Amino acid sequence: MSATPSLSQRIDVVAPENEGLWRLLSRCAMATPFVFVLVFFFGPLVWLVLTSLSTHELGSAPRLTFSLEHYRSYLGDPFFLINSVWTTVRLAVLSTLFALVIGYVLAYYIAELPVRQRGLLTSFTVVSLAVNIVIRVFGLNVLLTNNGLLNSSLIWLGLIDRPLRIMYTETGVLIGLVQIAVPYVVLPLIGMLASIDPALREAAASVGASKMRTFWTVTFPLSIPGVIAGTLIVFTLNAAAFAIPAMMGGGRVRMMGMMAYQQASINGNFPFAAAVGICLFLLSLIITIVYLYVVNRKFKAAR
Amino acid sequence: MTSPGIDIELNGCSKSYGAVPVLDDVSLQVKAGDFVTVLGPSGCGKTTTLRVIGGFITPDVGEVKIRGREVTDLPPYRRNIGVVFQNYALWPHMTVFDNLAFGLRIRKMGREEIAAQVDKSLGMVRLEGLKDRYPRELSGGQQQRVAMARALAIDPEVIILDEPLSNLDRRLREDMRIELKRLQRSLGVTMLFVTHDQEEALSMSDQVVVMHKGRIQQMADPRTVYQRPATAFVARFLGNANFLAGRIERIEGGAALVALDAGGVTPAAFSSPVRAGDPVRIVVRPEWLSILRDPAAGGIRAQVREVIYEGASIRYGLAFPYAGEDLVFVHELVGANTLNPGDEVSVNVSNAVIVTED
Secondary structure (H helix, E strand, C coil): CCCCCCHHHHHHHHHHHHHHHHHHHHHHHHHHHHHHHHHHHHHHHHHHHHHHCEECCCCCCCEECCCCHHHHHHHCCHHHHHHHHHHHHHHHHHHHHHHHHHHHHHHHHHHHCCHHHHHHHHHHHHHHHHCCHHHHHHHHHHHHCCCCHHHHHHHHCCCCCCCCCCCCCHHHHHHHHHHHHHHHHHHHHHHHHHCCCHHHHHHHHHCCCCHHHHHHHHHHHHCHHHHHHHHHHHHHHHHCCCHHHHHHCCCCCCCHHHHHHHHHHHCCCHHHHHHHHHHHHHHHHHHHHHHHHHHHHHCHHHC | CCCCCEEEEEEEEEEEECCEEEEEEEEEEEECCCEEEEECCCCCCHHHHHHHHHCCCCCCEEEEEECCEECCCCCHHHCCEEEECCCCCCCCCCCHHHHHHHHHHHCCCCHHHHHHHHHHHHHHCCCCCCCCCCHHHCCHHHHHHHHHHHHHHCCCCEEEEECCCCCCCHHHHHHHHHHHHHHHHHHCCEEEEEECCHHHHHHHCCEEEEEECCEEEEEECHHHHHHCCCEHHHHHHCCCCEEEEEEEEEEECCEEEEEECCCCEEEEECCCCCCCCCEEEEEECHHHEEEECCCCCCCEEEEEEEEEECCCEEEEEEECCCCCCCCEEEEEECCCCCCCCCCEEEEEECCCEEEECC
């Protein structure tokens, strides 16, 4: 036997006395993320559900009565359905569609570039996400107000006589939502498109497919996972949008996030606000599930 | 004018990226029904040649003709050339059937016609019954066959193949060689096959095109390429080659008599013009040399330096006096009379070829 212990022996020497402690610590470390999610995500959600089922009386705290009155008065009222639920769905879906089209073209272009330039433009996209949303809205404001850059250019060019009203209209909010959304579509799509083997497109050309046909039958179906990732992020983000409709809608464009905020902070009706929040959550969930179901059926082989 | 019976023709094609030429004045003709291999190391321009024919690269100068029709500026989808890619490039989101039917649908064939054509093509590569599988559910060999069938299905004028066997394991690769060659012969389809594997090139081809640094070094049938390499590169790239230096003594009846620096005179074949008195390099294949046990037997005197046992044969590394440090290698079948390092022998040269530098 040699005097120096082998590596495995040396490990054994350290282990015995601390073994139990180490095991406990490592278990705790493993559990941390789960505890975090449980406490900071499910906790508030449960609280929100309970609040939405409480009765609201002016001046006193909500009382848990398991009543569905707030849901009934929100979803049962055509005014709310049209002005808030439908506005939210319409704007979220439209902004997702526009962002997808714009983002896809950008991503396609970026993915075709040589690796270095691709990396550069990808980091530009990431940087654009880092700009604070309030600053971005002010930027859009400068561009879109009645005597802003866009309107004065169009008038100068003689294309219009009177400024177009964009700020504080639904169109303005839509532009804002799309602007926020585009990078979220571009990022997953760049990776997806760049990973498609160019030989797959060449093979399509070799059997006679034009560029258009190759795109719709090969490139697009293979990029579906990227499309799904991008659109899901954007849709859920924009369905719950608050800052954009608040700052660009001028109080006239009532998306559900804003509606909940108004109910809670102006009317002090927390249970009603909670009910709106839960409705928003369920709405997003249902639309997402339907969307995934449809896309998966249509492109089930793409992945 | 294109002579009839020429399926693929390149005339003076060059291509460079920036200052780097990848194709340098390449001209070649492929006869209808031939199996032609483009052989060379990586970066020699063989894949570029294939891509020029396929239409994926447009040459800077030169023209490309398929069956006499000029296609130089046509995109791939207007050429009707079957392409088999190195990694097969099967569309992962389509079944085998859809992979084959894709090109047929573009040709607006009827449903039944497509089904019949797909069956026929799969039959050619002996893959019936896998129509509903996705590429990822197939083995490498099966994917290779599907890629082949997809190229065949569109009834192409020619088929070009980019190292299609290089991703298969050795056993399968050798089987596929035989099968591919049999398929090509039975269909009579013209094939241009790109490879870096000399065995593949020699065993399958009617014609071998050896490329190096964007240029064609030699185009000839496999025997000629091996027996009469035109350049030192061709000799080195195909098979084993010993190089010996010498000077031409005289030219006699189509062969040059070369006085070797190592001693002795040997007749050597030549393909480019030579004159008496020229210093030359000759190539001698190991099997063109024989070892005589008696050093005074009249051949070139040599000393055994290395003895390498290879199973059925033994490879001897011999050193010639005045021939530099390079050893000359000779194979011998294993017999009773094995030589040992240090033995003095005499070497007979039965065949030799004068080569130009690369």
